[in-house]
Amino acid sequence: MEINAAFFVDLFLHSLSLWWVIVPSIFLGLIVGAIPGFSAANTIIVLLPFTLIMEVEVGLVFMVALYCASRMGAGIPAILVNIPGTAGAAATPLDGYPMVKKGQGQRALAISFTASTIGGLLTTAVALASMPILARVGFYMHSVEMVVVMLFGISLIATIAAKDTLKGLIAGFLGLMIGSIGTDHVYATPRGTFGILELYDGIPLIPALVGLFAISEAFLVIEGESILSRHGRERLKTGSWLQTIDGIKITLKKWWHVAWTSLIGLVIGVTPGAGAAIAAFVAYQQSRALSKTPELYGTGHVEGLIAPESANNGVTAGTLIPLLVLGIPGGATAAIMLVVMQYQGVNVGPRLFAEQPLLGYGIFMAMFVTYLLMALTILPMSRYMSRVTLVSTTYMSPLIIGFTLIGSFVPREYMFDMYLAFAFGILGYIARKTGYHVAAILIGVILGPLMEGYMLVALQKSDGDFLTLFSSPLGNVLWLALALSLVLPPFMKHRQRRRKGVFAEGEG
């Protein structure tokens, strides 16, 4: 079978004909993505018996559509009520939620959906066009390189600390300490678990996420009548479709920003073992570092919302590449897909594209079509979804707490995880009240254990020689980029201030 433009056009039309699977999967995916604790992987497992009796193509399209939609759905509660239901959405509320507080919820959702759609479409197209090349990324991104990639994300702590150095660093350090709880990577010796079995596998992410962000926020907002400012409430009440259109327009104007942050997601997604959380934080950090207005990040800045949402949707195409091209699942959802494909007798790896090109390329085309259909189905809903924020905090706070506690329980079904989420909620509340940034704690909790894992492998490979971290050409390029991204923004800002000062003196 010849792989040319006509082949892809046929494939596109064929994927479009599967709308009857894709559209219901989109709605299901949006729902499970929006519920904290649920994820595409969980849902696919629960629905596995149904998937196995479907035709293999239909089953795979169902899983792919569910996966993409759940990624987009996770952004909805992260923006509206500060509940990132998955680690991949952890960076989304940093600027999404402040927008909501200003009464721009509808606009924020429209930006998020548009950025996710464009990011998803672009990375899927890039994946289709350059799959063999992208599959090679994992051959170069080894533990040394991944240590530096992690540092891109972790350096956000320093950025946050810039506002109040001591408090920012204390919060980040606390997060890293909490992240080191669990058994060690080499000898599986428990550390800091206090003998609590539920902590042997490390701090579970969902309770930490919802506790630090959502429950602490619920404690805070109950002190007022609404999560919105008075001006914000008026703005939302009188809002029209224009806010949605404005969100779409503003995102389209920043297409380049969407493009490069989603490509960060694609590259990180292609690396086996790396995931959406890393991609979102790295994209956010890079977006801020290269921005002309870094001081606006964290206050409801459009680019601060675009970056993590584009990146975490870029990851979805990325994680499927090592699975399909090399036979190595790039993440949890891909691992479940592998089970289904093996059960259905599908050979993954290079043979898939030679023996069953319709299926191999069809999976990515189904992803492309899913994003197209998703844009049509979800964008009109942004206006109604944003109305959630008008609910009085008298009802909203208990709802958030109840909802998130259940979400904490779902992934592992431990009562302990509910208590843990509540404990993190109290920690987050105290941190907010005393001026410590919960995002700095969370970055440590999420990225700390990943960083430790990569660092240990790198050091073990070199018999403990720290210089190994500077032994790879690609790693050294990444070190340079990291240094530049940290040093250049303050340097440029300093220069800008000096110029302004000289100009003002000249005028005076």
Place this chain on the structure above:
Amino acid sequence: MITPQICSGTRRVSRRSLLKFGAAAAVLGGSASVVSRAFAAGFPERNIDIVVPTREGGGADRNLRAFTAVWKKHLDTNFEPGFYPGASGRVGYEVYMGKFEPDAHSLIFGNMGPEVLNWVVKEPSFNIDDYVYWGRVDTDPGCLFVGAESKLKTIEDVVAEGKKRKLNVGTSRLAHPASIGMLALADKTGIEVNLIPLSGGKKTVAGAVTGEVDLSVLTSGTVAAAGDAVRTLLVFNDENVLGEALDSAPTMNQHFGTDLPPMLSSRAFGIHKAAIDNHPDRFEMLQSTFRKVFEDPDYKASVLKGKGHWEYVNYGGVEECGKFKQAMLSLGAQYKPFLTGG
């Protein structure tokens, strides 16, 4: 991540076949349950919980799914796996022993190789004789493999390279029979190796494929499932029963004239000893229906459909499992300094 689910077969269904199947299942199920109740007072009264001490999507998940898809027919109940990964399998065992009632309605599906070695590294909070492996499903030997693009093409290349420099060897965890096989190879050939735990089979395969490590060691079933992405160079068993699926790699004993015992992982069902003592009739029913699965042609079909290896399917009862557990404890004691870093 813990996700209860109900295992199911994979037959495609139409409305008519579904009705036929349902009617047949009702008749068969009814008759089976009559026999069951006569035999073990209505056991099982509910679904059987299966604790799996690893993540879903791996080899244990695949094996369990293939086995229970057929076993449920003979035991006339469904199985609900819960995945409790962490601390090299320790979490799953602690959860099973600490949180599940010893009433024979819950089982653990473990890997007798690496998970028994764990107890040598650090004793669990329970007495290791308080659970009993009683139903072996397979025996899967460890093997040494490289990525398809590795410049190490043969085991001789590995030995030659290992004499020039220390080789980085990926393994799913230190306390693993395949890791011990690798150490035995290093002892025999005088090569230097650095065993690097990569946390799980998928990452161990990825490590070899992408060149993160020079080579990896793992259970051969998982390696064979990786297909063309990897090349197997040595098998730690008396015979390479998978042949071409493992690139016709030689065994260590054949190639180096050693008498290394097979370095096997072996998946088996375990149960609380208290459940055996208090409910011998239930345990007998579990055992008898378990045995029937191996004689059922549907099981072979189920294994092959899941890309498993029928050659590794190997029935074992209480006695065989007990011997295996003891052998692993002895092996662990021998390599304890290495496993504990002491």
